Amino acid sequence: SKSYKAWLQYEKIETVGIRNAYIKQLGNIVLPAEISEFAPAIRELKVAIRAMLGIEPVVSERPSNPSYFRIAMASGEEVEQLGSEGYRIRASRVDAGTCLTLVGGGTSGLIYGVFHLLRLIGANEPVSELDICEKPVSQLRMLNQWDNADGSIERGYAGQSIFYRNGQISERLDRVRDYARLAASVGINGISINNVNVHKTETAFITPGLLPEVAKVADVLRAYGIRLYLSVNFAAPIQVGGLATADPLDAAVQAWWQETAKAIYDYIPDFGGFVVKADSEHRPGPFTYGRDHADGANMLADALAPFGGIVIWRCFVYNCMQDWRDRTTDRARAAYDHFTPLDGSFKDNVILQIKNGPMDFQVREPVSPLFGAMTKTNQMMEFQVTQEYTGQQRHLCYLVPQWKEALDFDTHAQGEGSYVKRVADGSLFGAKHSGFAAVSNIGDDDNWTGHTLAQANLYGYGRLIWNPELSAQQIADEWIRQTFGNDDQVINVISRMLMGSWQTYENYTAPLGVGWMVAPNHHYGPDVDGYEYSRWGTYHFADRDGIGVDRTTNTGTGYSAQYHAINAEVYGDAVKCPDELLLFFHHVPYTHRLQSGKTVIQHIYDTHFEGAEQADDLQKQWFALEGLIDSARYGHVRERLREQAQHAKQWRDIINTYFYRKSGIPDAQGRTIY
Numbered sequence: 001s002k003s004y005k006a007w008l009q010y011e012k013i014e015t016v017g018i019r020n021a022y023i024k025q026l027g028n029i030v031l032p033a034e035i036s037e038f039a040p041a042i043r044e045l046k047v048a049i050r051a052m053l054g055i056e057p058v059v060s061e062r063p064s065n066p067s068y069f070r071i072a073m074a075s076g077e078e079v080e081q082l083g084s085e086g087y088r089i090r091a092s093r094v095d096a097g098t099c100l101t102l103v104g105g106g107t108s109g110l111i112y113g114v115f116h117l118l119r120l121i122g123a124n125e126p127v128s129e130l131d132i133c134e135k136p137v138s139q140l141r142m143l144n145q146w147d148n149a150d151g152s153i154e155r156g157y158a159g160q161s162i163f164y165r166n167g168q169i170s171e172r173l174d175r176v177r178d179y180a181r182l183a184a185s186v187g188i189n190g191i192s193i194n195n196v197n198v199h200k201t202e203t204a205f206i207t208p209g210l211l212p213e214v215a216k217v218a219d220v221l222r223a224y225g226i227r228l229y230l231s232v233n234f235a236a237p238i239q240v241g242g243l244a245t246a247d248p249l250d251a252a253v254q255a256w257w258q259e260t261a262k263a264i265y266d267y268i269p270d271f272g273g274f275v276v277k278a279d280s281e282h283r284p285g286p287f288t289y290g291r292d293h294a295d296g297a298n299m300l301a302d303a304l305a306p307f308g309g310i311v312i313w314r315c316f317v318y319n320c321m322q323d324w325r326d327r328t329t330d331r332a333r334a335a336y337d338h339f340t341p342l343d344g345s346f347k348d349n350v351i352l353q354i355k356n357g358p359m360d361f362q363v364r365e366p367v368s369p370l371f372g373a374m375t376k377t378n379q380m381m382e383f384q385v386t387q388e389y390t391g392q393q394r395h396l397c398y399l400v401p402q403w404k405e406a407l408d409f410d411t412h413a414q415g416e417g418s419y420v421k422r423v424a425d426g427s428l429f430g431a432k433h434s435g436f437a438a439v440s441n442i443g444d445d446d447n448w449t450g451h452t453l454a455q456a457n458l459y460g461y462g463r464l465i466w467n468p469e470l471s472a473q474q475i476a477d478e479w480i481r482q483t484f485g486n487d488d489q490v491i492n493v494i495s496r497m498l499m500g501s502w503q504t505y506e507n508y509t510a511p512l513g514v515g516w517m518v519a520p521n522h523h524y525g526p527d528v529d530g531y532e533y534s535r536w537g538t539y540h541f542a543d544r545d546g547i548g549v550d551r552t553t554n555t556g557t558g559y560s561a562q563y564h565a566i567n568a569e570v571y572g573d574a575v576k577c578p579d580e581l582l583l584f585f586h587h588v589p590y591t592h593r594l595q596s597g598k599t600v601i602q603h604i605y606d607t608h609f610e611g612a613e614q615a616d617d618l619q620k621q622w623f624a625l626e627g628l629i630d631s632a633r634y635g636h637v638r639e640r641l642r643e644q645a646q647h648a649k650q651w652r653d654i655i656n657t658y659f660y661r662k663s664g665i666p667d668a669q670g671r672t673i674y
């Protein structure tokens, strides 16, 4: 189906002139003997040429047409220049025609180059003058599956896992192969295949009993340049190793992990490494033994080092059992407080994986102050593609603009221009390892992502981390063209819908960065006090006089001082703090005036009326596409947008009513608030 094909539609090109120009250039593929016709890159190319151009390309070792498409592996200087993931595509005049050459720095580069070319063809761009040289800006470009062996997916909104069925690794890996294609087409080079909360069955993935099964998945991913990673349970030595302890300084524990690593690499020679959630939300970790995160991570790192593996240690560490009456501890501070003292003590094959914000993937958060705080530690960014707090793939929320803001944030760690994207690409501190991970949003729904338009987030994540300089708009346009074709109206409408959707979602949900006004546990829909009197460290402090969390240094939790001076000063000052983050950093009266000129309470009313209207408008914009795109996808998205519009009204009414009752201040525009 079209929804299944996502952005790899390979629609037939109907304009004869354009099609013929491509046929002339690509009808003859010149392939050296060293590259197999069955290599995934070449297979993909042939499939796409057949579909888009309606011809069977002639593959030969020497050109058989005046114009042709030559594919080669890098040699000489180019090997160094391109690296294994880079590629060059260049057109040049030859005797009687044009030679288009694709040179891959390695097999991955070849795959990425093919997908790039196919993207251009899909957008009907001419190829006869091309001169492209690309390689990824970031090293590790990873997806984290939060999939469980029982087939469920933690925070999954698109059906069941494609990796597991009934407690076992799925026998049918064709779906995994198609996922790998999608992922590789946007440059993903690593996937951790199980939930960071590692339960019983998955704990045993690293044992010889299950490794052959895991290896089958690795084989499928490898063909597309993707390394397999596993989330591991820190207490595995006890749970599957028969030891009495998991103490990282215990020699038997160390030996167990070393043997385990060896066994893994026997089955999976290019195994990527471990993802570890330790001492967080009841997961076991080094704290049990009086050790710290560095002790834990380094012990695993030592086990993997001989094989080139890495440890991805998550910084999502905080006290999830805090007493809500003790309002002096601030969850936002936790990651920084735990990890900065350890700067410099991690092995060089450890990377700290840091969520974009200090709390947990809310619609609006400041950037985590950990970025820029550790100069001697490898760091990578964690985004959430799955829309846990942003509408759960029932609401439209294109997240690339949110991610871009995080990447463009200037930490000032080394003076002006110390952007987060430079931490993530390793350049700011000269890190050995760096990059990105994101919680995936796919499942076994026919359209992969529940909401078909949520495919744009998966696509956009890959494209953005390949090159953080791409704009959200550019990425949206690429995605729309490949997914829905090149009709101008379709592109304009969907692009407008995507680009405004994050702001719209923010408008009708929790205001001004305060977050957390969602239903506990499942996190869908409004619940104004759902997290206010619980133990998760998630408060908004609304009372009759005001709202917001005081995170300043003099009167608050001191969180604002975790930033470098310039940022600390801006965030710490209620007058300078950007409006959209005001309530994240300050507790203010409802009558506090924002930089926009509005009072906080009026801002809340206005944005909620506006947000609900915008959600309604999304539907109307979509109606204009009836008949311009296939009816299956049209109808499906229409249904989702209908639900969103209704649900946005519910959000509006609950939030507005709550603040009206708390504050007693009426809406200046006299609209009905219940």
Ligand code: BDP
Binding pocket: 154, 155, 196, 197, 277, 316, 360, 361, 388
């Ligand atoms: C939160 C999720 C929870 C995850 C946790 C994590 O609600 O399901 O286990 O993050 O990242 O966002 O470990």
